[in-house]
Amino acid sequence: MTVPLTVEFSGGLEILFGGERTLNITLRPSDKQASSTIADLVKYLCDERMTDKRKELFVIEEYHVRPGILVLINDADWELEGEEEYVIQSGDQILFASTLHGG
Amino acid sequence: MTVPLTVEFSGGLEILFGGERTLNITLRPSDKQASSTIADLVKYLCDERMTDKRKELFVIEEYHVRPGILVLINDADWELEGEEEYVIQSGDQILFASTLHGG
Amino acid sequence: DHAVNAELSLTEYTRYGRQMLVRELGKRGQILLRKSSVLVVGAGGLGCPALLYLSGAGIGKLGIVDHDVVSLSNLPRQTLYSVSAIGMLKVDAAISELRRRNSEIEYVAYPFALTSDEALRVVDGYDVVLDCTDTPMSRYLLGDVTRILNIPLISASALRTEAQLLVLNRSQYASTGPGDAPCYRCVFPTPPSHVDACSDAGILGPVVGTAGLLQALEAIKIIAAAAHPELYGATPGMLLFNSMSDRPFRTIRTRRRQSSCKTCGDNPSITKRTFNEYNYTEFCHISETYPV
Amino acid sequence: DHAVNAELSLTEYTRYGRQMLVRELGKRGQILLRKSSVLVVGAGGLGCPALLYLSGAGIGKLGIVDHDVVSLSNLPRQTLYSVSAIGMLKVDAAISELRRRNSEIEYVAYPFALTSDEALRVVDGYDVVLDCTDTPMSRYLLGDVTRILNIPLISASALRTEAQLLVLNRSQYASTGPGDAPCYRCVFPTPPSHVDACSDAGILGPVVGTAGLLQALEAIKIIAAAAHPELYGATPGMLLFNSMSDRPFRTIRTRRRQSSCKTCGDNPSITKRTFNEYNYTEFCHISETYPV
């Protein structure tokens, strides 16, 4: 089952994705899976959509979102939704936001 | 068919409704109707929910929203949706906002 | 473009360096700010922070319209004014305070209330206008003048714990014309029958201050967009801010240009030629003020 | 309550009258503002507008922590400072500018960078703390200190065209304890591996200014809520502001207090007693800066 969703980047992460702040994506689960998780989405973004080679600015240790990046699922911290294991629903809005420290 | 919706007030209109900024409402269409419009909602709010007697601060000429009040249907100006004739859908958010002029 | 190829001085590089690093502004945007002019109508709770940040950003010419003098009750939210400015004309006190921070800007004082007699003359030639006034009459007047002169208008208002922001006469930041963008009168064809004033209903300083800062930001974006049109999209239309709400900011889809609009519709009756004859006082006759 | 029955002077009624008309503040709220104290850590792009509006609103005592001196490159967004203040300590320049507007406030200068040696001593006794700093180290340090001392913390940050605001240690405005509210370390258990600074990545003045104003507003609300608890609900948690987005403001549901938190979890290792031994420099060791 394919799942359409919106992915947004902010806090400078958009620079890693060709300057695009918003991507409209349709995820196709791999053969063994019936659905896609945030972990699948992160791998897909790294492998298929990232235009910058510096993957360490987005993930560490193969596809774990690096510390300092907020992941928001429909405007809620992903910790409230199950983090990497959250199963993406049709129409979800996923925001990856670098935390800012300037003042 | 009953329709649950959220009504919000701002710009001072909440004072006319007992200070409540948000009302969760379930509308029941009258006998002759299959559905409820914004016009029906405005009449219901005036007759059933307004705690202030000064109806002229909300409506003019029997149940027409007075000039100076923005009506927003799911964050869009009601002019884009058909104004008083818009048929309310389940889960709609209707905001009545007095336009401000202070500076 | 000759202007965009102009050079900045070393002082300008030092002063504006941090904001020039932002790619949506950059060196080209900074040069555009320097060669542009913004008119701020009203030097009160909205106008003070707007002026402070427009002057800070390096807008070349800032016009300020206000007939009023500074009073003690202004100070909490009209943050350009010190105690020693009480009794001074706001335009004079504001310019003196802005000059202390940035004397490279050209400041122009209009120490009177804008009426239809001089509105066209004052507004003509400015690149962006900020409506920081506090009456429906001045809002319709500025709405009509800016639409007739094809100037983007950034209108804000505030009361109690709430504020509203509206970008008019432009739908796209990088556009030079209104397109399908509404004018003030398109959005509000009928004047309000009741109006609250800050002096009656009260206002929190940071609420009106936030609205003024967002006006300055929109003005900077409209000017800088010409340097980097590919980075800019649609203007926000309308923004509602209610600081007591659990969703304090809302972006609203407003109506588009109305064919029935008296100023920008298919058969406009308010034009450059007829503008002087239009009676704003009569049109905005408010039957009673809104009792708090 | 004796304090809430205190009287205001005629000057105070005149100066603060407009904001006292707002029912969420009122006379009782104004008296609470006068008897309360706010510590602003960092007098830069966030701290300047926050201080200007906190002083304007009549907070009784304002503490300002900053070790830095004013430079020309600060002026566009650090709007308390005039050209003549260049080279002065920011705390001194800020207080001198704030006094010109409101000399009734008690201003306290802390002209040093906050380190764990004096953080507890400096922060203790303030009613609200604003984090207007610009490094992860200072953010974790303030997060821990305020959580240990049970003081609400309003943390903001900004870069390029974006800003973030976070109310910590309080879930409800009128609450006196954290309840299930997270501390800074609950929301960010692991320090970032890459960090941008405004000096490298740039910043737009009105963006950081808006975040600073919203910090002042949240501080005022937290203080005034005690006078009118029935009018106040939950704090906003987190607010994201991206001025280039077509939905520029988002309210975010953050995580709640984490039982694993080192500062406020079930087995905290960072306490009043051990706080001095914690090595913030080592914890926040940033391997490389984020290339722009």
Ligand SMILES: [Zn+2]
């Ligand atoms: Zn029009």
Ligand SMILES: [Zn+2]
């Ligand atoms: Zn914690």
